[in-house]
Amino acid sequence: MKNTKRSITLKIIAGYTLAILLAIIAFWVIYRQFGNYSEITKIKNDNNEKLVLVGEAITGLYEAESLTRNIIQTSDTEKFEAYKIKIDSIITTIDQVGKMSFDKVQSNKIDSIKILIDSKNKNFEKLISIYEQRKEKGLKENVIDQLKKSSKEYGNYLDLDKRIKNIKKQNPATKRLVKKLIDWSKEDNQERLTNQTLDSVANHFYKVLIEVEEKERRYERQITARENKLLKNDQIITRQLRDLMAAIEDSERKEYVAKMERSNNILDKTANFIIIITAISLLIAIIFLFLITKDVSKSQKYRNELEAEKIYKESLLKTRESLINTVTHDLRSPLNTVIGYSDLLEKTGLNNKQKHYLDHLKKSSDYILHLVNDLLDLSKLEAGRMVIEELPFSPKKLIENTISSIIPVNDNKNLEIIINSDNELNKQYLGDPFRIKQILTNLLNNAYKFTDSGSISIDSKITQNGLAEKELVISVIDTGIGISKEQQKHIFEEFSQGDDDTEKKYGGFGLGLAITKKIIQLLNGKIKLESHPEQGSNFTFCIPIKLAKTQIYEEESEPIKIQHFTNKKVLIVDDDHSQLDLTSEVVSLISLSYDICENGLDALELLKKNQYDLILTDIQMPKMDGFELLKTIRNNTTYKDLPVIALSGRTDTTTSEYEEAGFSGSLRKPYAPQALIDLIASILKIDAVDLDYENSIPEQEKNANYSLSDLMLFAQGDSESLYAILETFCNSTIDHVKELKIAVNKQEIEQIKRLAHKMLPMFKQLKAKEIVPILDTLEHQDNYELNTKEILSLTEEGINKIEDLIDQLKVKN
Ligand code: ADP
Numbered sequence: 097m098k099n100t101k102r103s104i105t106l107k108i109i110a111g112y113t114l115a116i117l118l119a120i121i122a123f124w125v126i127y128r129q130f131g132n133y134s135e136i137t138k139i140k141n142d143n144n145e146k147l148v149l150v151g152e153a154i155t156g157l158y159e160a161e162s163l164t165r166n167i168i169q170t171s172d173t174e175k176f177e178a179y180k181i182k183i184d185s186i187i188t189t190i191d192q193v194g195k196m197s198f199d200k201v202q203s204n205k206i207d208s209i210k211i212l213i214d215s216k217n218k219n220f221e222k223l224i225s226i227y228e229q230r231k232e233k234g235l236k237e238n239v240i241d242q243l244k245k246s247s248k249e250y251g252n253y254l255d256l257d258k259r260i261k262n263i264k265k266q267n268p269a270t271k272r273l274v275k276k277l278i279d280w281s282k283e284d285n286q287e288r289l290t291n292q293t294l295d296s297v298a299n300h301f302y303k304v305l306i307e308v309e310e311k312e313r314r315y316e317r318q319i320t321a322r323e324n325k326l327l328k329n330d331q332i333i334t335r336q337l338r339d340l341m342a343a344i345e346d347s348e349r350k351e352y353v354a355k356m357e358r359s360n361n362i363l364d365k366t367a368n369f370i371i372i373i374t375a376i377s378l379l380i381a382i383i384f385l386f387l388i389t390k391d392v393s394k395s396q397k398y399r400n401e402l403e404a405e406k407i408y409k410e411s412l413l414k415t416r417e418s419l420i421n422t423v424t425h426d427l428r429s430p431l432n433t434v435i436g437y438s439d440l441l442e443k444t445g446l447n448n449k450q451k452h453y454l455d456h457l458k459k460s461s462d463y464i465l466h467l468v469n470d471l472l473d474l475s476k477l478e479a480g481r482m483v484i485e486e487l488p489f490s491p492k493k494l495i496e497n498t499i500s501s502i503i504p505v506n507d508n509k510n511l512e513i514i515i516n517s518d519n520e521l522n523k524q525y526l527g528d529p530f531r532i533k534q535i536l537t538n539l540l541n542n543a544y545k546f547t548d549s550g551s552i553s554i555d556s557k558i559t560q561n562g563l564a565e566k567e568l569v570i571s572v573i574d575t576g577i578g579i580s581k582e583q584q585k586h587i588f589e590e591f592s593q594g595d596d597d598t599e600k601k602y603g604g605f606g607l608g609l610a611i612t613k614k615i616i617q618l619l620n621g622k623i624k625l626e627s628h629p630e631q632g633s634n635f636t637f638c639i640p641i642k643l644a645k646t647q648i649y650e651e652e653s654e655p656i657k658i659q660h661f662t663n664k665k666v667l668i669v670d671d672d673h674s675q676l677d678l679t680s681e682v683v684s685l686i687s688l689s690y691d692i693c694e695n696g697l698d699a700l701e702l703l704k705k706n707q708y709d710l711i712l713t714d715i716q717m718p719k720m721d722g723f724e725l726l727k728t729i730r731n732n733t734t735y736k737d738l739p740v741i742a743l744s745g746r747t748d749t750t751t752s753e754y755e756e757a758g759f760s761g762s763l764r765k766p767y768a769p770q771a772l773i774d775l776i777a778s779i780l781k782i783d784a785v786d787l788d789y790e791n792s793i794p795e796q797e798k799n800a801n802y803s804l805s806d807l808m809l810f811a812q813g814d815s816e817s818l819y820a821i822l823e824t825f826c827n828s829t830i831d832h833v834k835e836l837k838i839a840v841n842k843q844e845i846e847q848i849k850r851l852a853h854k855m856l857p858m859f860k861q862l863k864a865k866e867i868v869p870i871l872d873t874l875e876h877q878d879n880y881e882l883n884t885k886e887i888l889s890l891t892e893e894g895i896n897k898i899e900d901l902i903d904q905l906k907v908k909n
Contacts, residue, residue: 104391111384115377122373129366133359149193150340156186161330164220168323171227183217199347205340212336216329223322413478420475424468431468434461437821470607474590477614483750484618488644489529491568492521495556498533502540512551520558524644527568531615532639536570538608539635543574545602550575550632561640571636579627587625588613664780665706666690669699669713669725670743678818679712679743681804682772696720700728703735710780715744723757730758739779802901803863825858826902833895840891845884848874848891864901870894
């Protein structure tokens with residue numbers, strides 16, 4: 097079961113670990129795929145940017161081309177600056193494209209474009225410089241320069257218009273130009289120019305003009321050639337750029353397709369991965385579900401089995417408990433009789449052999465009684481039926497009483513008994529004195545049993561346990577055989593004893609400590625053991641107790657003689673005749689008059705007729721039980737305050753339960769007569785009572801020649817036992833009387849002496865006033881110097897009195 101529980105836990109942990117591992121792997125893989133995917137998207141964006149830049153460059157080139165044409169058409173050199181700015185921006189754009197291109201073809205193309213732009217620029221610059229030159233020196237200046245070179249006399253001419261008209265076969269435009277040139281020459285050479293030279297000047301002009309014209313034409317051609325080259329260059333560059341763009345577009349498209357494939361691949365991979373992970377997770381979940389369900393059903397099976405076992409065990413326990421209860425109850429009564437007989441027998445003058453047998457008998461019956469009581473306690477403890485009471489008590493008194501009841505007065509072992517107790521223990525505390533006494537009795541019994549020499553110390557103190565609670569701590573320390581470490585582990589278990597030798601030597605049945613520990617636990621206390629073999633043991637227990645609110649400091653007092661309450665009357669209710677007799681006997685001991693009846697209904701009848709000071713009632717009775725009787729009494733106005741004492745053999749009802757029901761007190765049967773007398777005295781508000789039987793003999797018994805009070809104490813209040821003892825006494829006395837008669841006839845003085853010795857203790861027990869002195873004289877006849885005749889007549893007198901007494905007792909029986 098434990099294994100299944102652990103295996104379920106392990107499987108759940110393994111399942112969770114695997115699920116977490118899978119989640120981490122899935123997260124990591126998806127994260128990486130996402131990284132790859134976003135990388136691809138970034139590249140895609142770069143290509144787009146490149147395409148945009150290439151587009152920009154082409155547009156720029158178109159603009160530059162139109163600017164070129166414009167400059168060529170207008171020869172407006174001013175616009176060259178705008179052209180240069182455009183070209184610079186184109187180059188910057190192309191450089192940007194270059195930086196983004198890692199493809200060799202593209203890089204080559206970009207380089208060649210730049211070279212082309214460069215050469216175009218150079219061409220254009222040359223063209224511009226030509227334009228500039230032409231602007232600086234026009235046709236007029238050229239012609240004049242030429243003229244200056246060819247004739248020094250061109251300044252002396254007159255009547256230029258006329259002469260120019262004479263220039264033959266000249267077209268009007270040339271004529272106009274020549275005239276203009278001459279005008280310009282006139283302006284320059286007014287003083288030097290003469291009419292004579294004018295014709296030759298005109299001719300010279302003409303020649304010069306022709307040359308200049310020729311030169312101009314050549315120049316024009318050159319320019320046209322340069323312009324054409326420039327335009328061609330532009331076309332080439334534009335084509336190159338288009339190619340480049342196409343190449344970029346192409347590579348981008350290819351790349352795009354490749355990236356699309358890659359991203360599709362990534363998406364496919366991710367999707368596949370997610371499917372695989374999901375499948376694995378599902379598989380793991382199913383496997384673990386299966387395993388855990390298997391385990392759970394297994395543990396459920398175990399649980400059902402356990403529950404069945406538990407029910408079976410409980411029924412066994414119940415059966416055991418009722419068996420123990422029946423056996424122990426049925427054993428206790430005859431055991432008490434056996435013990436009573438044994439005590440009685442002991443006092444009948446036994447020989448050594450008989451004493452030895454009796455000793456065995458007593459030990460065995462004590463042993464059985466002890467076992468029966470322990471078994472009863474154990475079954476009550478196990479069934480949770482042991483009731484704990486809270487009563488005021490003085491721990492010191494309790495400890496001292498317990499010690500004196502256990503350690504024999506004539507202790508053969510000569511053990512030193514050391515009692516150390518705190519003054520605090522004199523105070524009154526609330527707790528369960530009966531159970532505490534039981535614990536201490538067990539520990540002290542063991543200490544005494546297992547210690548052959550040395551000492552037994554009983555240390556006790558009151559300690560503070562928390563703020564409100566106090567604790568009674570008692571240690572029983574002996575110098576006995578001690579307990580081994582191994583044995584200490586099992587010492588508090590039922591039927592656990594030392595080794596076989598210890599068991600043989602010291603006896604016991606291994607229940608004492610188990611009961612002790614259970615009672616301590618029931619009282620919320622603790623027990624601790626320290627022991628070393630051959631050195632001794634220390635049993636320390638602590639029990640929580642409360643300080644009683646009212647403190648009664650008991651003083652040591654002289655026993656107070658019993659008072660005779662002749663003016664008080666008691667009603668005794670019990671369906672058991674022997675019990676009725678016993679209780680009546682006890683009541684008459686203290687001179688109370690009484691009435692008896694057998695059930696509650698009869699008691700009520702008697703209550704109507706007579707006046708009583710106290711009722712003593714049994715609980716379980718036919719017709720009306722003790723509780724009902726009490727209820728009726730409490731509800732009746734006339735005698736509602738009448739004190740009622742419960743006397744019951746029930747073991748399942750506690751003192752406090754009786755008190756709660758309204759009883760003035762309670763006693764468990766069989767009770768000790770002294771206990772009932774004490775209770776009656778306390779309820780009838782009479783001072784502390786200690787029964788002095790000599791003085792307590794009722795008047796009628798005082799006059800009688802015998803008393804049963806001692807025997808009743810022997811029988812521990814059990815009337816059946818008392819009568820059984822009396823019967824045995826009568827039978828044995830009859831035998832003794834027969835023997836005495838024979839001895840008288842045979843005049844056997846020694847036999848008479850021996851028989852008197854044998855019979856004397858029992859008659860002392862019976863307080864036989866007349867017989868005891870006779871038997872005593874016969875036993876110690878030497879002291880009285882009697883002759884045979886006197887002895888024989890005294891014996892006969894004794895026989896007569898004894899026979900009278902036997903007759904009286906038989907009537908009583
Ligand atoms: P019992 O004494 O009836 O056998 P207990 O439960 O009282 O049963 O004790 C169990 C065992 O513990 C004893 O048999 C004995 O071996 C050991 N034991 C108990 N008290 C002492 C002690 N004071 N010194 C040595 N041995 C002890």
